[in-house]
Amino acid sequence: MHMADALISPAVGGTMWAATAGLTIYSAKKLKNNLDEHIVPLMGVLGAFIFAAQMINFTIPATGSSGHLAGGMILAILLGPYAAFLVMASVLTVQALFFADGGLLALGCNIINMGGFACFIAYPLIYKNIVGERPSQGRILLGAMAAAILSLQMGAFGVVLETLFSGISELPFSTFVLLMLPIHLGIGIVEGLVTAAVVSFVWKAHPEILALAKSSASAKAHSHKPLLIGLALFAVVAGGMLSWFASTHPDGLEWSIKGVSGKEELEAPKEGVHGAMAWIQGKLAFLPDYDFKKPEEEKEGKPEEGKGEKKGESWPEVSAGKSLAGILGVVMTLLMAGAIGFGLRRYFSPSKG
Amino acid sequence: MGNIESSLLNIGYLETLSYQQTPLHRLDPRVKLLTTLIFIVAVVSFGKYEITGLVPFLIYPVVLIAVGNLPPGYLAKKILLAAPFAFFIGIFNPLLDRAVLVHLGPVGISGGWVSFASIMIRFTLTVSAAFILIAGTGLNAVCLALDKMGAPRIFVMQLLFLYRYIFVLTAEALRMVRARSLRAFDGRGLGFSSYSSLVGHLLLRTLERARRIHLAMLSRGFDGKIHLLRPLHLHGRDVVFFLGWSGLFVLLRLYNLSQWGGAWIMGLVQ
Amino acid sequence: MSHHIIELEDLHYAYPDGNQVLQGISFRITHGEKVALVGANGAGKSTLLLQFNGCLLPASGRVRIGEMPVTKKTLTHVRRTVGLVFQDPDDQLFMPLVFDDVAFGPLNLGLSPEEVERQVMQALAAVGAVHLKDRPPYHLSGGEKRAVAIAAVLSLAPAILVMDEPTSNLDPKTRRQLIELLKTFDHTLIVASHDLDMVLDLCPRTLVLKEGRIAADGPTGAIMQNEELLASCNLEKPLRLQGCPVCHPA
Numbered sequence: 001m002h003m004a005d006a007l008i009s010p011a012v013g014g015t016m017w018a019a020t021a022g023l024t025i026y027s028a029k030k031l032k033n034n035l036d037e038h039i040v041p042l043m044g045v046l047g048a049f050i051f052a053a054q055m056i057n058f059t060i061p062a063t064g065s066s067g068h069l070a071g072g073m074i075l076a077i078l079l080g081p082y083a084a085f086l087v088m089a090s091v092l093t094v095q096a097l098f099f100a101d102g103g104l105l106a107l108g109c110n111i112i113n114m115g116g117f118a119c120f121i122a123y124p125l126i127y128k129n130i131v132g133e134r135p136s137q138g139r140i141l142l143g144a145m146a147a148a149i150l151s152l153q154m155g156a157f158g159v160v161l162e163t164l165f166s167g168i169s170e171l172p173f174s175t176f177v178l179l180m181l182p183i184h185l186g187i188g189i190v191e192g193l194v195t196a197a198v199v200s201f202v203w204k205a206h207p208e209i210l211a212l213a214k215s216s217a218s219a220k221a222h223s224h225k226p227l228l229i230g231l232a233l234f235a236v237v238a239g240g241m242l243s244w245f246a247s248t249h250p251d252g253l254e255w256s257i258k259g260v261s262g263k264e265e266l267e268a269p270k271e272g273v274h275g276a277m278a279w280i281q282g283k284l285a286f287l288p289d290y291d292f293k294k295p296e297e298e299k300e301g302k303p304e305e306g307k308g309e310k311k312g313e314s315w316p317e318v319s320a321g322k323s324l325a326g327i328l329g330v331v332m333t334l335l336m337a338g339a340i341g342f343g344l345r346r347y348f349s350p351s352k353g
Numbered sequence: 354m355g356n357i358e359s360s361l362l363n364i365g366y367l368e369t370l371s372y373q374q375t376p377l378h379r380l381d382p383r384v385k386l387l388t389t390l391i392f393i394v395a396v397v398s399f400g401k402y403e404i405t406g407l408v409p410f411l412i413y414p415v416v417l418i419a420v421g422n423l424p425p426g427y428l429a430k431k432i433l434l435a436a437p438f439a440f441f442i443g444i445f446n447p448l449l450d451r452a453v454l455v456h457l458g459p460v461g462i463s464g465g466w467v468s469f470a471s472i473m474i475r476f477t478l479t480v481s482a483a484f485i486l487i488a489g490t491g492l493n494a495v496c497l498a499l500d501k502m503g504a505p506r507i508f509v510m511q512l513l514f515l516y517r518y519i520f521v522l523t524a525e526a527l528r529m530v531r532a533r534s535l536r537a538f539d540g541r542g543l544g545f546s547s548y549s550s551l552v553g554h555l556l557l558r559t560l561e562r563a564r565r566i567h568l569a570m571l572s573r574g575f576d577g578k579i580h581l582l583r584p585l586h587l588h589g590r591d592v593v594f595f596l597g598w599s600g601l602f603v604l605l606r607l608y609n610l611s612q613w614g615g616a617w618i619m620g621l622v623q
Numbered sequence: 624m625s626h627h628i629i630e631l632e633d634l635h636y637a638y639p640d641g642n643q644v645l646q647g648i649s650f651r652i653t654h655g656e657k658v659a660l661v662g663a664n665g666a667g668k669s670t671l672l673l674q675f676n677g678c679l680l681p682a683s684g685r686v687r688i689g690e691m692p693v694t695k696k697t698l699t700h701v702r703r704t705v706g707l708v709f710q711d712p713d714d715q716l717f718m719p720l721v722f723d724d725v726a727f728g729p730l731n732l733g734l735s736p737e738e739v740e741r742q743v744m745q746a747l748a749a750v751g752a753v754h755l756k757d758r759p760p761y762h763l764s765g766g767e768k769r770a771v772a773i774a775a776v777l778s779l780a781p782a783i784l785v786m787d788e789p790t791s792n793l794d795p796k797t798r799r800q801l802i803e804l805l806k807t808f809d810h811t812l813i814v815a816s817h818d819l820d821m822v823l824d825l826c827p828r829t830l831v832l833k834e835g836r837i838a839a840d841g842p843t844g845a846i847m848q849n850e851e852l853l854a855s856c857n858l859e860k861p862l863r864l865q866g867c868p869v870c871h872p873a
Contacts, residue, residue, distance in 0.1 A: 004439040004480075005479035006397075006472045007439060007442055008397060009397060009398070010397055013397065024505060028506075028508055032507065037567075038567050040514075041563050041570060042563040043511050044510070044515050044517070044566075045514070045522065045559050046559060046563070048514075048519045049559040051523065052519070052525070056526055056551060057548075058545050058548030093512060094492070098363065099360075099435070100484070101435065104393055104479070167401060168401045168468070169443065169446060169472070170445055170446040170449040171442060171449070197552075198549055201550065201553030201556075202557060206560070209560065330404070330405050331615075332618065333411070334411070340419075341415035341416065344415075344419030348375060348376075348419055348422055368759075493759070514717060518717075521761065562713075566714050566717055568678050568714075569709055569714050569715040569717070573727055573775065573776070574699065574702055574731035574732055575727075575731055578731075580727075582736055582739060
């Protein structure tokens with residue numbers, strides 16, 4: 001679910017970065033006020049624990065595949081929302097830097113998708129309300145499952161929205177949603193089971209562990225602040241994106257809506273999977289268009305709906321002469337880059353010969 | 354299990370790379386961080402059909418990999434390994450966007466393929482930039498840069514602690530997984546209940562360790578406030594690096610050097 | 624100098640689960656003494672060590688460091704005076720670089736950067752680890768980690784050094800180097816250990832702990848020859864004092 005820089009635009013990346021930065025500063029402030037200084041080393045090693053635990057797999061019977069833990073919910077349960085958010089952010093940062101698991105500009109998106117929703121919405125809204133002050137095995141299971149499923153669905157939805165508003169990928173809203181959400185429903189169920197199992201295990205051994213989360217969260221036992229912040233954030237981000245999108249692509253909003261409800265040339269998607277599959281098939285069966293006039297039309301007029309294309313992005317000009325020049329230029333650039341690189345290498349590490 | 358070992362090796366290797374003493378490594382980490390971000394924003398800000406304008410940006414990774422003595426083969430492997438997500442989203446573009454955009458002689462290339470190629474080029478560029486940042490700077494220095502640039506101290510410490518204990522905890526997890534696999538036969542014993550028990554034990558040990566670390570910190574006078582004693586000094590070469598590269602990125606973003614170069618060659622030929 | 628005296632008066636301590644770990648411990652250690660604490664696993668050694676710097680506070684009885692009783696209010700002063708080196712160096716070296724770990728204590732005391740630098744270099748020099756100062760802790764060998772962990776405590780300039788199993792997991796040569804190093808320290812030294820040969824080398828006085836009580840307190844030489852006492856406490860004679868297996872095969 002980690003988003004790559006290649007698929008986002010600066011506007012989307014920047015917006016989500018701003019949201020992440022805001023949440024990070026807010027969480028840090030909250031922790032400073034309620035600092036049980038035990039939490040400092042605890043956060044660090046729990047982050048490392050999540051990292052290590054993610055690399056342990058279990059076989060899922062009858063599928064032949066394996067699953068593993070994502071960890072956002074466990075962190076929220078053990079540390080409370082603010083500390084857990086910071087820990088998730090740190091884990092994702094290390095993954096982005098060392099494993100190219102997610103881009104640096106997209107890091108803001110990933111932190112919100114995989115940390116923000118879990119800590120500030122799913123945890124306070126679902127888990128805490130279900131499990132409450134007196135946890136039991138059953139309630140832990142129910143709470144963890146519901147919270148994990150919700151947070152993963154929201155995260156997956158976030159990925160869809162961020163990709164959509166970036167305009168780099170052609171995937172239309174409904175296709176993408178149909179790809180992401182069911183898969184992450186399955187993943188959410190697994191995550192919920194793992195979370196519940198591990199939390200129960202630890203809770204049976206050390207019941208006081210679950211109390212730490214309360215002491216590091218805000219003073220009031222049932223504060224809804226984290227939840228309100230989460231929802232407000234979600235609203236601001238979604239609203240901001242929508243308005244940005246609408247302003248730069250006046251037809252864009254219309255287009256997206258059409259994209260969800262179906263284009264004129266194709267059947268509107270019927271209910272259920274069949275309708276969606278038929279719709280997808282319809283799009284894919286579209287014959288490639290060898291119409292020479294097409295690019296010129298696009299240049300003059302507004303982007304048309306249907307045919308699954310453009311949203312008013314600026315176009316590279318596509319005359320034959322220009323494309324040849326472009327290709328020549330690319331080749332030249334590559335050759336020069338190669339020469340420079342080779343030359344520099346010899347200069348800076350002569351021992352490598 | 355190979356997963357754990359290879360991850361450990363990967364982090365260890367990147368760290369070893371960051372200890373080299375090349376001109377790249379000696380630069381101020383704040384400057385490297387900012388330059389990387391500007392690079393990524395410039396690359397990502399192109400329209401989705403851009404290819405020729407992107408290619409000149411390759412100069413940045415090429416130069417820094419050479420100057421910083423970083424292994425290009427290793428980077429290439431990394432890019433390939435990380436590519437699937439971008440690839441599988443990107444591959445929908447040629448499927449969905451079939452209107453011909455460009456002609457190479459008699460062959461028409463659809464917009465979808467062009468944007469797909471653009472995606473893969475962006476991917477290569479941005480992953481390279483992140484690699485150069487971490488291999489040419491090291492996480493400790495990056496954290497220091499973040500701290501000096503205003504990130505909350507507790508987040509910076511979190512990153513440092515996390516990094517510090519990744520090795521310890523992954524080694525512990527590795528031992529446990531090895532021990533389990535030696536007693537698992539015919540695929541039995543690797544299922545969910547042994548897994549949750551293993552992870553549960555690892556978590557308990559982690560909590561215990563956190564308690565001991567906390568005691569060790571208290572024993573040396575820790576009162577909640579974390580002190581970092583590492584001053585950073587900006588030198589002329591740092592400023593030159595930053596202004597030079599940022600200026601270049603802006604230039605390349607605004608003017609398509611590939612087109613110019615190619616048109617110039619064609620002009621020569623004619 | 625009275626501030627170097629450690630005094631325990633009828634110390635009792637129980638874990639939250641009710642386990643009575645320490646049941647009436649009393650002894651007195653004077654300035655410059657090197658004392659070993661030996662006993663079975665579970666006898667209460669580690670728990671007792673944590674009482675010296677206030678990580679754990681007694682349920683009843685008293686701990687006094689110099690003139691100062693160890694209470695919640697005196698913790699800062701106590702921790703300047705008593706340095707505790709834990710069993711696992713990985714628990715103690717949590718900063719990004721060795722320098723940072725050794726500087727951690729002095730920085731917390733509020734010393735100026737120059738003073739901190741001086742303390743750090745002195746401490747590293749004392750353990751022979753100056754060349755390690757810019758390395759991250761996870762790249763050190765077991766012996767190097769051990770040395771740095773000790774330096775991290777020495778930089779506080781404590782008068783009393785308390786160590787939990789300092790020679791565990793060390794190869795023979797490193798172990799010997801550590802023992803020689805500890806011999807050079809002027810500090811009051813309290814060492815909890817299973818390594819009875821080291822105890823023989825290093826500590827003239829030994830306290831034997833059995834089931835939360837002091838079973839013996841006296842000169843190391845005498846205690847290590849007392850086979851009956853040792854056996855009753857899950858111990859045996861140091862290997863050096865046992866018969867040579869070549870000359871007298873069992």
